Amino acid sequence: MTSFESFAELCMKVEGIGSSLEKTAILASFFSELDEAELLVVPSFVMGSAFPASSEMLLGVGPSTLYEALSKATGSSLAKIKEILRRTGDVGAVAAEVVEKRKPATLSAFIEADGISILDVHARFLDLARASGKRSQGVKMKHLRYLFGEAGPLEARYIARLALDDMRIGVGEGIVRDAVAKAFGASPEEVERGYNFTGDLGLVAQRAKAGRLSELTIEIGRPIKMMLAQLGAGIPGSVVEMGTVAVEWKFDGSRVQIHKKGEEIEIFSRRLERVTRSLPEIVGFVKEHVRAESAILDGEAVARGEDGRPLPFQEILKRFRRKYKVERTAKKIPLELWLFDLVYLNGRVLIDEPLRERRRHLELVADKKILASQTVTSDPDEVAEIYEEAIGAGHEGVMLKSPESPYAPGKRGKNWLKIKPVMETLDLVVIGARWGEGRRASFLGSYRLASPDPDTGKLEDVGWVATGITDEMLVELTDLFRDLILVSGEGMEVEMKPEVIFEVAFEEIQKSRSYSSGYALRFPRLVRVRDDKALEEADDLERVASLYATQRGRSGISSG
Ligand code: AMP
Numbered sequence: 001m002t003s004f005e006s007f008a009e010l011c012m013k014v015e016g017i018g019s020s021l022e023k024t025a026i027l028a029s030f031f032s033e034l035d036e037a038e039l040l041v042v043p044s045f046v047m048g049s050a051f052p053a054s055s056e057m058l059l060g061v062g063p064s065t066l067y068e069a070l071s072k073a074t075g076s077s078l079a080k081i082k083e084i085l086r087r088t089g090d091v092g093a094v095a096a097e098v099v100e101k102r103k104p105a106t107l108s109a110f111i112e113a114d115g116i117s118i119l120d121v122h123a124r125f126l127d128l129a130r131a132s133g134k135r136s137q138g139v140k141m142k143h144l145r146y147l148f149g150e151a152g153p154l155e156a157r158y159i160a161r162l163a164l165d166d167m168r169i170g171v172g173e174g175i176v177r178d179a180v181a182k183a184f185g186a187s188p189e190e191v192e193r194g195y196n197f198t199g200d201l202g203l204v205a206q207r208a209k210a211g212r213l214s215e216l217t218i219e220i221g222r223p224i225k226m227m228l229a230q231l232g233a234g235i236p237g238s239v240v241e242m243g244t245v246a247v248e249w250k251f252d253g254s255r256v257q258i259h260k261k262g263e264e265i266e267i268f269s270r271r272l273e274r275v276t277r278s279l280p281e282i283v284g285f286v287k288e289h290v291r292a293e294s295a296i297l298d299g300e301a302v303a304r305g306e307d308g309r310p311l312p313f314q315e316i317l318k319r320f321r322r323k324y325k326v327e328r329t330a331k332k333i334p335l336e337l338w339l340f341d342l343v344y345l346n347g348r349v350l351i352d353e354p355l356r357e358r359r360r361h362l363e364l365v366a367d368k369k370i371l372a373s374q375t376v377t378s379d380p381d382e383v384a385e386i387y388e389e390a391i392g393a394g395h396e397g398v399m400l401k402s403p404e405s406p407y408a409p410g411k412r413g414k415n416w417l418k419i420k421p422v423m424e425t426l427d428l429v430v431i432g433a434r435w436g437e438g439r440r441a442s443f444l445g446s447y448r449l450a451s452p453d454p455d456t457g458k459l460e461d462v463g464w465v466a467t468g469i470t471d472e473m474l475v476e477l478t479d480l481f482r483d484l485i486l487v488s489g490e491g492m493e494v495e496m497k498p499e500v501i502f503e504v505a506f507e508e509i510q511k512s513r514s515y516s517s518g519y520a521l522r523f524p525r526l527v528r529v530r531d532d533k534a535l536e537e538a539d540d541l542e543r544v545a546s547l548y549a550t551q552r553g554r555s556g557i558s559s560g
Contacts (some may be wrong), residue, residue, distance in 0.1 A: 002033070023175050025179075027203065036210065040203065045122075065140055068141065074148065079189050089439045127143055197216055228410075228411065229417060238417045240380075249386070253316055255298075280327070300372075312511070318333060351409065353407075376403055383419075432494060433447050451517055453517075509521060511520070519520070519544050
């Protein structure tokens with residue numbers, strides 16, 4: 001059994017190294033000493049996740065739960081913990097410091113312990129993730145207290161970071177993949193392939209150790225990474241670049257990967273979460289309209305409004321997240337299914353077949369009713385026509401796919417290009433901010449935005465922006481706003497004198513009850529600070545409303 005302490009020492013070592021090659025070598029040597037059970041766990045751990053991406057498990061520990069557990073396990077006050085957090089900007093440093101100073105009377109300080117193992121920590125994390133309902137908070141607290149009670153400062157540093165998915169040792173998929181290859185004498189390509197098939201580098205490492213990497217393949221019931229698209233540079237340019245293209249609507253919905261084995265159906269979301277129970281009609285469509293003994297199908301689920309147009313993304317999320325009373329929500333927000341790819345059929349893996357071949361099989365097994373239509377052409381005008389149709393029907397644009405391309409799981413390559421309208425930006429007033437967490441604790445990391453009501457002049461909330469802010473900007477913005485802070489509100493939030501305008505880009509405007517304006521921005525991103533604009537020049541709610549009405553060709557039809 002490998003101790004968690006030696007894992008923490010590994011992390012400490014890796015954290016201090018800049019070179020990826022060196023990191024890879026150190027990790028490889030650590031991996032090569034682990035047993036098979038540990039290998040299942042450690043690759044995710046070094047990347048900062050308690051579980052692999054494809055696992056059903058989610059830790060669900062937030063900063064406040066963690067601070068409370070640290071406080072209870074060590075006797076340090078919450079105020080003290082926040083103070084160290086401000087000073088260091090690192091939850092790991094906080095944990096190390098308070099565990100170091102632990103008052104002797106607390107918990108197991110008197111117990112002569114052997115130390116916790118990597119598998120102990122993993123087992124506690126599993127229990128934590130399984131806890132649900134009313135008791136879950138208590139269970140989480142119990143396990144975290146136990147872990148911090150048993151841990152020394154170095155172990156606590158990495159338990160805390162792991163619990164918050166904030167490892168900061170600069171190890172990502174690429175390094176782990178290379179380290180697994182190096183540890184067990186496999187090629188990085190073999191390891192990568194195994195990873196794309198299983199979404200689980202732990203499993204890949206375990207098989208590599210056993211010399212059974214080549215046996216890993218796509219299996220029904222285990223999600224594979226989905227192929228992704230790049231943003232194309234307009235229709236003519238993209239068509240010239242690709243030559244012949246297979247054009248499909250880019251449906252405005254949410255990705256589904258469907259596994260069928262006989263009458264058994266499993267559905268996975270874009271993030272490879274199991275969402276089968278939330279989407280009964282999708283299960284029904286597949287049973288009724290797909291004729292295959294076994295298959296893995298790729299497609300988009302779309303929420304259909306009464307007018308036949310797709311509902312905004314937030315509506316479909318309600319379906320994906322719904323665990324109970326599914327039928328009732330399903331009546332309110334019915335789904336359509338549009339299949340566009342087939343990666344496995346009747347025991348055969350099809351990912352290396354060209355798209356046109358996969359499509360041919362897909363057309364043979366799936367009824368038209370659930371099949372995304374596809375046109376193969378090299379004429380930009382024809383593509384433009386299909387694009388207009390898609391936008392006119394309320395969808396996002398088109399996907400251009402290379403007919404000769406294989407299915408590349410997990411890849412955002414040039415074989416799939418998305419063509420979408422360029423969204424306009426909004427100039428919004430900053431009315432508040434939030435101090436960051438972790439590394440960003442001494443900076444204002446997210447900003448509350450507002451738009452004036454044209455009738456009353458009152459600034460109404462439209463949400464927060466935290467994306468698009470580089471480390472450099474973070475320093476500048478914090479300086480800029482420091483003097484504008486009016487009130488330091490609850491916890492990390494501050495109210496701001498409205499003076500600065502942000503130009504903000506976004507994917508979509510949504511109706512929202514969460515903000516006083518009645519609108520929210522989806523995926524807001526700071527484009528720049530408009531220091532050339534006065535407060536009166538901010539975009540008002542009338543403009544927000546008109547952008548909402550016209551986006552995706554919705555032309556005034558409200559569907560929120
Ligand atoms: P994006 O999320 O903007 O990177 O665009 C990629 C997403 O578009 C995919 O993950 C799918 O959920 C969605 N999509 C909609 N229609 C299609 C289509 N015909 N082919 C592939 N992806 C599609």
